[in-house]
Amino acid sequence: MKNLRNFGVATGRLSKGITIHNNKDGSRKILLTVAAMDSYVDKEKGRGSQFIQMEAFLPASQKTNGVYDYLDCGDLISVCYSVRNNNYTNREGTAVYELVLMVEEVALLESKSAKEARLAAKAAAS
Numbered sequence: 001m002k003n004l005r006n007f008g009v010a011t012g013r014l015s016k017g018i019t020i021h022n023n024k025d026g027s028r029k030i031l032l033t034v035a036a037m038d039s040y041v042d043k044e045k046g047r048g049s050q051f052i053q054m055e056a057f058l059p060a061s062q063k064t065n066g067v068y069d070y071l072d073c074g075d076l077i078s079v080c081y082s083v084r085n086n087n088y089t090n091r092e093g094t095a096v097y098e099l100v101l102m103v104e105e106v107a108l109l110e111s112k113s114a115k116e117a118r119l120a121a122k123a124a125a126s
Contacts, residue, residue, distance in 0.1 A: 003082065007082055008082075008101070009080050010034045010036045010101075011034075011036060011076075011078040014033070014035075014074060015073070017071075019031040020065065020068070025060050026060030028057070029056070029057055029058075030055060030056040030103075032054055035049045036049060037049050052101065054079060054081055055103065056068070056102070056106075067106045071108075072119070074118060075108065076109040079105070080105040081102055082102050082104055083099055084099070084101075086098040
C-alpha cells in the first residue's frame with residue numbers, strides 16, 4: 001500500500017536512455033530522467049518542461065531488468081515514485097543530505113506500433 005503523503009506521479013518522455021549500475025552483491029541501481037511538461041503557459045504561449053531525475057533499485061534475486069529493458073529515449077511513460085532520504089557521511093567525514101525520488105511503478109503509455117513508427121521516423125531523419 002502506498003503512503004499517500006509521500007507519493008507522486010510524473011508523466012512525460014524519457015529524456016535520455018536509462019543507466020544501469022551493477023552493485024557488488026548483484027543488485028542493480030537504475031537511473032532515469034523524465035521530461036514532464038509544465039502545467040502552465042508562459043508569456044510566449046509555450047510550455048516548459050521539468051527534467052525529473054529518479055532512481056530504481058532491483059534486488060540481486062531479480063534476474064532480469066523487467067520493464068527497464070523496454071525503455072528507450074523518447075518513450076512516453078508514467079512513473080509512480082516516493083521521496084526517500086539518502087543521507088550519508090562522505091570520505092572527508094562531512095554529512096551529506098540528499099533526497100531521492102525512488103521509482104515504485106513504471107507504466108508504458110504508447111503502443112508498440114507507435115513506438116516503432118517514432119523510432120523509424122527518427123532513424124530516417126538521421
